[in-house]
Amino acid sequence: MALTDQAQALLDMVYRVGAPRFHELTVTQARHSFEKLQFVFGGEPEAVASTLDVPMARPDGSALLARLYRPLDADPAVALPLLIYFHGGGWCVGSVQSHDALCRQLANLAGCAVLSVDYRLAPEHPFPAAVEDALFAVQWALANAEQLTVDPGRVGLGGDSAGGNLSLVTALMLRDLGVADLRFLCLIYPCTEIESRRVSRDRFSSGYFLDRESLVWFFERYLPGGEADDWRASPMKAGSLGDLPPMLLVTAECDPLTDDSVAFADRVRSEGGRVEHLDVDGMVHGFITLGKWFPEARTVVEQVAVRLRCELKSCDDASN
Numbered sequence: 001m002a003l004t005d006q007a008q009a010l011l012d013m014v015y016r017v018g019a020p021r022f023h024e025l026t027v028t029q030a031r032h033s034f035e036k037l038q039f040v041f042g043g044e045p046e047a048v049a050s051t052l053d054v055p056m057a058r059p060d061g062s063a064l065l066a067r068l069y070r071p072l073d074a075d076p077a078v079a080l081p082l083l084i085y086f087h088g089g090g091w092c093v094g095s096v097q098s099h100d101a102l103c104r105q106l107a108n109l110a111g112c113a114v115l116s117v118d119y120r121l122a123p124e125h126p127f128p129a130a131v132e133d134a135l136f137a138v139q140w141a142l143a144n145a146e147q148l149t150v151d152p153g154r155v156g157l158g159g160d161s162a163g164g165n166l167s168l169v170t171a172l173m174l175r176d177l178g179v180a181d182l183r184f185l186c187l188i189y190p191c192t193e194i195e196s197r198r199v200s201r202d203r204f205s206s207g208y209f210l211d212r213e214s215l216v217w218f219f220e221r222y223l224p225g226g227e228a229d230d231w232r233a234s235p236m237k238a239g240s241l242g243d244l245p246p247m248l249l250v251t252a253e254c255d256p257l258t259d260d261s262v263a264f265a266d267r268v269r270s271e272g273g274r275v276e277h278l279d280v281d282g283m284v285h286g287f288i289t290l291g292k293w294f295p296e297a298r299t300v301v302e303q304v305a306v307r308l309r310c311e312l313k314s315c316d317d318a319s320n
Contacts, residue, residue: 004282023217034093043101043291065118069107081112081154081312088161090218109305123221134166156184164190184311185247193236194228198259210285242271252283
């Protein structure tokens, strides 16, 4: 379980300069630090055919914002497959902007539209606000598919870390409601269980970027009422994981959340689901948006895009 040279160099730099960790920052400072990290080490934003900021009107008169990306070669009149994406950041930090470069890459490489959702963040909006926003965003997008020029029959959900958690929880809620037939789930090192004693939680609890104290910092702000056992926070605790869409699970080898994700995948398979697991050697949590630093990020995005093309379009069209 050796870190890659690039991963070790990043960690050496972070810990050598004594940069404060998330648990040592205010919420405002943590958000600024996260956005700065993405700006410095994130990939260069690719050109796409179009971006559109989408206000999704709520019944109470407010609006949930999202950004729609269409790939560079897309015909504006053609209804595209759609990936609805939820950004990572522990439900407390991160934004549509922090994941802009990643969503552009996914749109271009997968040949699909990407709707990146700016869900409400804790602690101002604790659990279950993000869950409610995620469900609302998917239902709104399906109801307004024609307006978005997307195909409501070819929709997948995706996200990294907290966003992977929201993708799973939303898929479970939609399954229970019986109102949507999702085609695919793309889960990048998702949080599947808040409280865990699996080996990776301890093995990578210090010195591997996502420290134990930082996890606690996120959990306490997202779940101030101690809702860790609620399956909408810990999808591993759902009564059933059956009848979920096919999913791609990406994990980082040196990530405290990895064993929880693998246990989740094993349970899905035991209940009849289909899971493809891609474990990335020598990587730490958060690598997928740091494309300037980690060449593995681009490689993994390309692999994810192949699966998206196959599942949201058809395997026959995947090379077109």
